[in-house]
Amino acid sequence: ATFSINVQAEEPIQPIQPVKEINLALAELGKKLYFDPRLSKSGFISCNSCHNLSMGGTDNLKTSIGDKWQQGPINSPTVLNSSLNVAQFWDGRAADLKEQAGGPIANPGEMASSHTLAVDVIASIPGYVREFTLVFGGEEVSIDRITDAIAEFEKTLVTPNSRFDQWLLGDANAISQYEQEGYELFKSSGCVACHNGEAVGGNSFQKMGLVEPYQTNNEVEGRAAVTGKDADRFTFKVPTLRNVEMTYPYFHDGEAETLTEATDIMGRLQLGRKFSDDENAKIVAFLKTLTGDQPQFLMPILPPSVDATPRPQPFD
Amino acid sequence: ATFSINVQAEEPIQPIQPVKEINLALAELGKKLYFDPRLSKSGFISCNSCHNLSMGGTDNLKTSIGDKWQQGPINSPTVLNSSLNVAQFWDGRAADLKEQAGGPIANPGEMASSHTLAVDVIASIPGYVREFTLVFGGEEVSIDRITDAIAEFEKTLVTPNSRFDQWLLGDANAISQYEQEGYELFKSSGCVACHNGEAVGGNSFQKMGLVEPYQTNNEVEGRAAVTGKDADRFTFKVPTLRNVEMTYPYFHDGEAETLTEATDIMGRLQLGRKFSDDENAKIVAFLKTLTGDQPQFLMPILPPSVDATPRPQPFD
Numbered sequence: 001a002t003f004s005i006n007v008q009a010e011e012p013i014q015p016i017q018p019v020k021e022i023n024l025a026l027a028e029l030g031k032k033l034y035f036d037p038r039l040s041k042s043g044f045i046s047c048n049s050c051h052n053l054s055m056g057g058t059d060n061l062k063t064s065i066g067d068k069w070q071q072g073p074i075n076s077p078t079v080l081n082s083s084l085n086v087a088q089f090w091d092g093r094a095a096d097l098k099e100q101a102g103g104p105i106a107n108p109g110e111m112a113s114s115h116t117l118a119v120d121v122i123a124s125i126p127g128y129v130r131e132f133t134l135v136f137g138g139e140e141v142s143i144d145r146i147t148d149a150i151a152e153f154e155k156t157l158v159t160p161n162s163r164f165d166q167w168l169l170g171d172a173n174a175i176s177q178y179e180q181e182g183y184e185l186f187k188s189s190g191c192v193a194c195h196n197g198e199a200v201g202g203n204s205f206q207k208m209g210l211v212e213p214y215q216t217n218n219e220v221e222g223r224a225a226v227t228g229k230d231a232d233r234f235t236f237k238v239p240t241l242r243n244v245e246m247t248y249p250y251f252h253d254g255e256a257e258t259l260t261e262a263t264d265i266m267g268r269l270q271l272g273r274k275f276s277d278d279e280n281a282k283i284v285a286f287l288k289t290l291t292g293d294q295p296q297f298l299m300p301i302l303p304p305s306v307d308a309t310p311r312p313q314p315f316d
Numbered sequence: 317a318t319f320s321i322n323v324q325a326e327e328p329i330q331p332i333q334p335v336k337e338i339n340l341a342l343a344e345l346g347k348k349l350y351f352d353p354r355l356s357k358s359g360f361i362s363c364n365s366c367h368n369l370s371m372g373g374t375d376n377l378k379t380s381i382g383d384k385w386q387q388g389p390i391n392s393p394t395v396l397n398s399s400l401n402v403a404q405f406w407d408g409r410a411a412d413l414k415e416q417a418g419g420p421i422a423n424p425g426e427m428a429s430s431h432t433l434a435v436d437v438i439a440s441i442p443g444y445v446r447e448f449t450l451v452f453g454g455e456e457v458s459i460d461r462i463t464d465a466i467a468e469f470e471k472t473l474v475t476p477n478s479r480f481d482q483w484l485l486g487d488a489n490a491i492s493q494y495e496q497e498g499y500e501l502f503k504s505s506g507c508v509a510c511h512n513g514e515a516v517g518g519n520s521f522q523k524m525g526l527v528e529p530y531q532t533n534n535e536v537e538g539r540a541a542v543t544g545k546d547a548d549r550f551t552f553k554v555p556t557l558r559n560v561e562m563t564y565p566y567f568h569d570g571e572a573e574t575l576t577e578a579t580d581i582m583g584r585l586q587l588g589r590k591f592s593d594d595e596n597a598k599i600v601a602f603l604k605t606l607t608g609d610q611p612q613f614l615m616p617i618l619p620p621s622v623d624a625t626p627r628p629q630p631f632d
């Protein structure tokens with residue numbers, strides 16, 4: 001009984017905890033809204049378009065496709081385990097999931113709707129109004145309630161039970177010797193300085209290109225956009241490495257296509273260390289043990305629009 | 317026991333039969349492919365983008381959005397119960413679901429990939445290759461096998477147990493008196509001449525604008541494009557009215573936003589009959605009893621791409 005506790009206590013990474021204290025009805029409503037493209041102006045783009053829960057909570061594109069096929073400025077981070085983040089967005093400009101969820105709905109480059117229109121659409125749909133009444137005890141539909149429900153659904157999107165967590169919890173055979181050697185390298189070479197905790201990241205902001213500058217054509221400047229401080233230029237929230245096998249391509253600009261490439265760049269730019277092919281392969285093998293149980297749920301069935309529902313405007 | 321049989325025998329509409337003889341593993345593979353945007357050039361558009369199973373198997377847009385936000389020529393019909401169709405597409409140009417499924421993948425206005433590229437992508441993904449081997453007894457990935465699997469999944473997408481079917485099967489209280497009056501009007505005024513059978517449509521091609529011509533700016537010419545016969549201009553496969561409450565907007569051009577409008581147009585153009593508001597409302601109430609149990613299934617988790625997988629090309 002004490003073995004697993006000892007292991008955990010020694011390690012810089014902790015197993016993902018299963019979700020506790022979920023308001024199920026609220027999360028179920030949130031799931032519908034998360035999948036509902038009617039929150040976008042076009043009626044075509046939902047949260048799940050860019051954070052596809054069939055694909056590790058990402059779109060697996062370098063940068064996202066928004067309303068009218070606009071090319072987004074930055075890679076779409078996973079929503080899996082995002083409740084564990086110190087703050088939301090690459091630059092941390094949203095404090096939590098609820099604050100975050102209002103953003104894309106009204107962002108002209110993403111869903112291109114407005115909070116007023118989104119509320120009007122949802123409030124026009126009797127199936128939703130009944131569910132809001134059940135969940136909130138009153139039929140009012142507001143952006144506050146919409147984002148509350150989406151955030152509650154997102155809290156359910158944790159991925160426990162990865163092979164690495166099984167190992168942390170005491171199953172010595174859950175990862176291979178080779179993968180374990182990758183983990184040892186991940187620790188000894190210093191990756192854990194930034195990628196640690198339950199999410200193996202997500203809990204601090206760090207400079208990209210600490211030892212050697214990162215070369216990119218992407219114009220995003222990172223946390224400086226939030227703090228206004230020059231020192232925060234090119235500082236980003238350290239991404240979670242949970243399910244990183246599924247969240248390709250990598251980095252804020254999506255320019256690293258493979259884990260091999262991302263690991264090589266991290267070694268050189270963050271630690272001043274050039275890994276041999278063998279070392280790199282071991283670390284990558286370790287990273288792939290971080291893939292956990294993906295959220296399993298029934299596809300939601302959305303309540304249909306009625307005659308009074310504002311219609312989507314995809315082409316104007 | 318004989319009551320329900322008698323009712324069915326008398327009626328021009330039959331209850332939807334539950335699916336029989338499904339190859340479950342094949343359908344499960346097909347479900348993944350149906351949800352996989354990697355079958356498109358951009359990596360963004362899957363079958364489910366335009367036939368969203370959260371929304372009655374349609375996109376609820378007038379005409380669809382394809383690769384690079386191209387505006388499609390025609391309204392996206394539902395995939396629900398499409399296995400019951402006499403042929404596929406509005407003009408019936410595909411004989412069955414398997415033949416149909418190859419179309420959108422390679423259509424430059426839809427998924428904009430090619431069969432070669434789609435096969436290369438799927439064949440590069442170890443998780444898929446294992447599943448093809450399990451299902452087909454050999455690891456070859458081909459467009460034939462891809463479309464076979466998608467078609468098998470689509471066969472599962474039937475919607476039995478609507479209130480109307482419960483009524484057909486003998487539960488006299490499953491629909492209200494008002495809805496039943498709508499059904500009587502639907503029969504007596506002649507709608508059942510075209511909308512009949514298990515799918516309440518889908519089993520014949522008929523002229524749109526039989527009594528009075530249909531006015532539209534849409535340039536699609538209907539079944540004449542297949543037969544080459546001038547007499548088939550403006551002839552379309554009669555759409556199923558199953559789940560019609562969810563498959564707005566209506567007609568091949570998507571120009572009728574509501575069931576009230578579609579019913580009014582059908583009465584005038586197909587039957588030369590102008591329904592009163594009350595008659596119209598009764599028919600619409602009847603049509604809403606045709607919403608059946610929506611397919612309920614777990615969101616598929618897609619096997620991740622690997623280093624060798626061809627990358628999506630959304631912006632070039």
Ligand code: HEC
Nearest residue numbers: 047050064065066074075076077082088089090101104110
């Ligand atoms: C058009 C693509 C697109 C859509 C639609 C979209 N997102 Fe995002 N999302 C992104 C991108 C890109 C980012 C990163 C933006 C940044 O950091 O500046 C992001 C960031 C996030 C984050 C922060 C994750 C992290 O680790 O910082 C969460 C959570 C999130 N989105 C949830 C949602 C929800 C909920 C919706 C729907 C209401 C949604 N997204 C709609 C593309 C999209």
Ligand code: HEC
Nearest residue numbers: 190191194206208236238239250251252262263266267270
């Ligand atoms: C000094 C902090 C720091 C150290 C040390 C560090 N990282 Fe990172 N890591 C980051 C930051 C910040 C990013 C995001 C950079 C960006 O997107 O521009 C990142 C991104 C990544 C990514 C891409 C994740 C994604 O989803 O885009 C991988 C993989 C990764 N790191 C692995 C490693 C490995 C392996 C090591 C050790 C060799 C390591 N990191 C060392 C801070 C660090």
Ligand code: HEC
Nearest residue numbers: 363366380381382390391392393398404405406417420426
């Ligand atoms: C970009 C939008 C789009 C995509 C992607 C798409 N479809 Fe379609 N689908 C349509 C449209 C529009 C039609 C009607 C075309 C016509 O009749 O000429 C259609 C017709 C169909 C039909 C015929 C239904 C009937 O009643 O005639 C089926 C079945 C179907 N699609 C299945 C699929 C499958 C399977 C995929 C993925 C391999 C797919 N579709 C991808 C828009 C799309």
Ligand code: HEC
Nearest residue numbers: 506507510522524552554555566567568578579582583586
């Ligand atoms: C002579 C054949 C015929 C008759 C009679 C007929 N319909 Fe139709 N119906 C069609 C055809 C063909 C279409 C497709 C027309 C198009 O899309 O341009 C259609 C389309 C519809 C639609 C839209 C379905 C969708 O998904 O787009 C509804 C609703 C409908 N009919 C209801 C009725 C009602 C109610 C009646 C009786 C008042 C009726 N129909 C009589 C042939 C007929």
Ligand SMILES: [Ca+2]
Nearest residue numbers: 247248249250
């Ligand atoms: Ca990524």
Ligand SMILES: [Ca+2]
Nearest residue numbers: 245288289291
């Ligand atoms: Ca693995």
Ligand SMILES: [Ca+2]
Nearest residue numbers: 563564565566
């Ligand atoms: Ca329609």
Ligand SMILES: [Mg+2]
Nearest residue numbers: 414464467468
């Ligand atoms: Mg077959």
